[in-house]
Amino acid sequence: MALTGIQILKMLPKKNCGECQIPTCLAFAMKVASGQAEIGECPYVSDEVKASIGEASAPPIRTVTIGSGDNAFKIGGETCLYRHEKRFENPTGIAVLVTTAMADADVDGRVERFKSLRYERVGVMMKADLIAIKDSDGDKAKFVALVQKVLEGAPDANIILMTEDAATMSEAAKLCSDRNPLLFGATDANVADMIGVAKDSGCPLGCKGSNIDNLIEVSEKAVEEGLKDVIIDTGARTLRDAFEDNIVARRASIKTKYKPLGFPTITFPCEMTDDPMMEAMIASVVMAKYTGIIVLSDLQGDLLFPLLLEQLNIFTDPQRPMVVQEDVYSINGPDENSPVLVTCNFSLTYFIVSGEIEGSNVPSWLLIKDTEGLSVLTAWAAGKFGADLIAQFMKKAGVEEKVKHRELIIPGYLASMKGELEEELPGWTITIGPREAGHLPAFLKEWKPAA
Numbered sequence: 001m002a003l004t005g006i007q008i009l010k011m012l013p014k015k016n017c018g019e020c021q022i023p024t025c026l027a028f029a030m031k032v033a034s035g036q037a038e039i040g041e042c043p044y045v046s047d048e049v050k051a052s053i054g055e056a057s058a059p060p061i062r063t064v065t066i067g068s069g070d071n072a073f074k075i076g077g078e079t080c081l082y083r084h085e086k087r088f089e090n091p092t093g094i095a096v097l098v099t100t101a102m103a104d105a106d107v108d109g110r111v112e113r114f115k116s117l118r119y120e121r122v123g124v125m126m127k128a129d130l131i132a133i134k135d136s137d138g139d140k141a142k143f144v145a146l147v148q149k150v151l152e153g154a155p156d157a158n159i160i161l162m163t164e165d166a167a168t169m170s171e172a173a174k175l176c177s178d179r180n181p182l183l184f185g186a187t188d189a190n191v192a193d194m195i196g197v198a199k200d201s202g203c204p205l206g207c208k209g210s211n212i213d214n215l216i217e218v219s220e221k222a223v224e225e226g227l228k229d230v231i232i233d234t235g236a237r238t239l240r241d242a243f244e245d246n247i248v249a250r251r252a253s254i255k256t257k258y259k260p261l262g263f264p265t266i267t268f269p270c271e272m273t274d275d276p277m278m279e280a281m282i283a284s285v286v287m288a289k290y291t292g293i294i295v296l297s298d299l300q301g302d303l304l305f306p307l308l309l310e311q312l313n314i315f316t317d318p319q320r321p322m323v324v325q326e327d328v329y330s331i332n333g334p335d336e337n338s339p340v341l342v343t344c345n346f347s348l349t350y351f352i353v354s355g356e357i358e359g360s361n362v363p364s365w366l367l368i369k370d371t372e373g374l375s376v377l378t379a380w381a382a383g384k385f386g387a388d389l390i391a392q393f394m395k396k397a398g399v400e401e402k403v404k405h406r407e408l409i410i411p412g413y414l415a416s417m418k419g420e421l422e423e424e425l426p427g428w429t430i431t432i433g434p435r436e437a438g439h440l441p442a443f444l445k446e447w448k449p450a451a
């Protein structure tokens with residue numbers, strides 16, 4: 001039974017110190033109760049309280065970490081059925097499959113694409129997260145050699161070890177226990193032995209069923225044996241079955257807190273079709289409907305990139321716009337004669353504008369005003385990008401010490417603000433910039449400070 005905010009508050013130290021980044025203990029307790037904050041974010045609660053609150057307020061789908069250090073990758077932790085109810089917490093991981101049946105060159109190609117297909121968008125590095133290494137022919141030595149090869153070839157890859165032989169799993173897990181791999185998989189035939197390997201290595205265990213009922217039997221055994229970090233696979237190998245099973249598992253966990261299905265799922269589009277386009281489409285559907293990890297047969301930029309964009313869209317918090325920090329950003333090494341531009345802190349605006357300035361090669365100062373993530377016109381209409389606020393920000397940021405000239409470039413859409421801004425910033429000339437960021441390079445190349 002989940003604890004209420006008031007019950008949680010009674011167990012907090014009530015210092016109201018704000019170190020949890022929330023101003024009061026009451027507000028923090030409410031956030032913990034609603035699953036928006038973790039009890040561990042308060043540095044003053046005892047381990048005992050942490051354990052009892054943590055268990056009671058844990059999300060219905062467990063958060064499982066695969067990997068370690070900077071590359072650690074979290075899945076699960078979900079608390080709702082629909083993104084608009086709150087948000088989806090941890091993005092679906094994308095894995096590429098390599099197997100002992102593949103030629104060396106095929107393995108090398110996949111590892112290479114895993115490392116090279118990376119895209120930066122709005123400050124986020126988008127990429128595949130895991131390499132799934134499969135024992136296709138039951139040859140322990142071959143599997144272990146393949147694991148070794150992948151570990152060396154992709155030092156930042158998170159690893160899924162796929163074998164149903166517990167002795168082989170144990171040996172492979174020892175090779176990469178520092179990377180905290182997912183051990184996949186326990187079936188009803190080997191579950192006891194696989195639980196032993198998972199306990200010895202401390203790694204998460206993947207449980208696989210021939211159908212959802214069979215999976216429940218396997219995952220119940222893992223839970224009974226005290227394993228907490230589990231990933232589940234219902235064995236579905238058609239789009240329809242995977243789609244239905246994912247929905248059943250999510251509903252059972254969220255609506256009834258049904259423990260055996262309260263874990264992130266793994267889905268194998270790579271085993272559902274030989275057509276790469278169809279595989280990407282299956283991956284896209286199951287990503288939208290709750291899959292924790294998708295395993296693909298290969299990575300190709302034209303199919304991976306749309307999946308990564310879908311991932312970015314689905315897992316962006318709809319209640320919190322992506323923002324960049326309010327600051328004065330120097331681009332292309334500006335000096336005291338460089339142009340000064342101002343815009344809002346909505347991430348997309350920042351990355352588009354800064355990208356165009358960078359591309360122009362014109363050294364510039366870009367002032368980013370905190371507008372709580374609103375875009376320029378919306379922020380202006382909401383009173384968060386007014387002339388008075390921009391003037392205050394410029395003074396606080398010491399812009400007058402950075403440049404000799406007194407000319408500020410504002411976005412073309414805010415031309416009507418020119419007069420107000422000149423009143424707020426005596427001695428400054430306000431220049432109206434282009435409406436479209438794409439026209440900035442030409443504009444900046446022509447720009448000269450007023451004599």
Ligand code: SF4
Nearest residue numbers: 016017018020025042
């Ligand atoms: S850090 Fe702890 S004590 Fe401080 S406000 Fe947050 S919950 Fe209260």
